[in-house]
Amino acid sequence: xxxxxxxxxxxxxxxxxxxxxxxxxxxxxxxxxxxxxxxxxxxxxxxxxxxxxxxxxxxxxxxxxxxxxxxxxxxxxxxxxxxxxxxxxxxxxxxxxxxxxxxxxxxxxxxxxxxxxxxxxxxxxxxxxxxxxxxxxxxxxxxxxxxxxxxxxxxxxxxxxxxxxxxxxxxxxxxxxxxxxxxxxxxxxxxxxxxxxxxxxxxxxxxxxxx
Ligand SMILES: NC(=O)c1ccc[n+]([C@@H]2O[C@H](COP(=O)([O-])OP(=O)(O)OC[C@H]3O[C@@H](n4cnc5c(N)ncnc54)[C@H](OP(=O)(O)O)[C@@H]3O)[C@@H](O)[C@H]2O)c1
Numbered sequence: 001x002x003x004x005x006x007x008x009x010x011x012x013x014x015x016x017x018x019x020x021x022x023x024x025x026x027x028x029x030x031x032x033x034x035x036x037x038x039x040x041x042x043x044x045x046x047x048x049x050x051x052x053x054x055x056x057x058x059x060x061x062x063x064x065x066x067x068x069x070x071x072x073x074x075x076x077x078x079x080x081x082x083x084x085x086x087x088x089x090x091x092x093x094x095x096x097x098x099x100x101x102x103x104x105x106x107x108x109x110x111x112x113x114x115x116x117x118x119x120x121x122x123x124x125x126x127x128x129x130x131x132x133x134x135x136x137x138x139x140x141x142x143x144x145x146x147x148x149x150x151x152x153x154x155x156x157x158x159x160x161x162x163x164x165x166x167x168x169x170x171x172x173x174x175x176x177x178x179x180x181x182x183x184x185x186x187x188x189x190x191x192x193x194x195x196x197x198x199x200x201x202x203x204x205x206x207x208x209x210x211x
Contacts, residue, residue, distance in 0.1 A: 001164075004029050004060035006053065006075055011091050012066030013041045014134035015126060015168075020047050022167055029056035029063075058082040062089065062160060064126075069094045069102060069109055076117060084119040087157040090181075091126040093188045099197070101185060110181035114153065121157035124181045125150035125165065128188050130195060132202040137169040139205070145171040146205040149187070151180040173208055 002025045005012045012028075020026040027049040030038050038050060049056075057063050057079050067075050069092045076083065094102025094109040103109060110124040126134060128149060139146050148170040152158050162172035175184070194200045 001025070002027070002059060002061045004051075004056040004063045005066060006057070006063065006079075007066035007068075007091075008035075008037045008041050009066065010131035011126065011134060012064060013037065013044070014131050015064060015066070015091075016041065016048055017045045018134065018137075018168055019164070020045055025049070027051050027056040027060065029053040053079060054082055057086075060086065062087045062164070064089045064091060065113075066091045066126075068092070072109065072113060073116065076113065080117055080119075083117055086120055087154075087160050088113070088117065088120045088122045089126065089161060090122055090124045093127055093185055095189070095192075099189055099193055101182075101189065105182065105186070108178070108181035108185050110151070110185075111178050114178050121152065121154035122178065123150055123152035123154070123157050123161045124178070124184055125161050128184055129191055129205050130202045133205055134168075139203075142207070144207040144209070145169065147171045147173050147208045149173045149175045149184055149206075151175045151178060151184060153178050171208060 003019055004027045005016045006029045008028045016026050030050050033050045063086055090110045090113055096102040114122040148165050158174055165172040195202055195204055
């Protein structure tokens with residue numbers, strides 16, 4: 001699959017690296033191909049391609065957004081035409097002061113993106129845990145796979161994302177439409193509170209038991 005990354009830091013870098021290793025054609029969208037994050041990532045995996053944003057996104061089937069939330073609008077707005085009809089995986093989280101929800105829990109960042117890009121199939125995924133779990137999603141010896149909850153309005157786009165999740169070792173759990181993203185964003189805050197502030201290990205993830 002042709003996958004473009006907007007944002008190549010902790011999250012984008014980990015996922016781009018893993019997906020390239022799985023054989024996908026991965027392109028990093030870069031205004032500055034010599035930026036710190038692109039340079040560091042290419043040193044880890046020279047098989048990654050780098051292209052200007054409109055070219056990377058325009059030729060991709062799936063686009064991963066892994067930028068600081070506050071730049072999302074300025075980053076995606078100029079790419080609206082290239083993103084039209086595509087799957088956009090939203091890994092971003094609006095975080096406010098004191099680990100509050102960055103949009104006051106009134107609307108999710110994902111719904112905001114979906115409203116801004118009505119022709120794009122936005123799916124929230126890879127958002128509820130720290131990037132360490134995207135570097136390595138194997139949990140051997142537990143007898144269950146780690147779960148990745150995801151949501152979005154387009155069933156086909158979610159199937160595409162579920163497929164990528166499975167190949168990366170996750171148990172995909174579709175939690176519903178984009179309106180569920182607010183709950184996922186609150187789960188992120190819970191995880192950050194427990195791990196980054198509370199000292200629990202970054203390899204803390206959830207699993208699903210069903211009967
Ligand atoms: N860190 C985590 O554990 C984690 C886990 C799940 C979700 N998230 C969410 O994922 C997103 C990315 O987090 P991260 O930790 O990967 O951040 P990061 O390491 O700081 O990386 C951010 C990336 O976005 C790029 N970027 C920043 N401003 C930009 C702009 N104006 N235009 C284009 N690209 C820009 C940076 O490029 P340059 O290097 O060129 O500036 C960098 O590649 C955030 O929304 C975060 O809430 C984070």
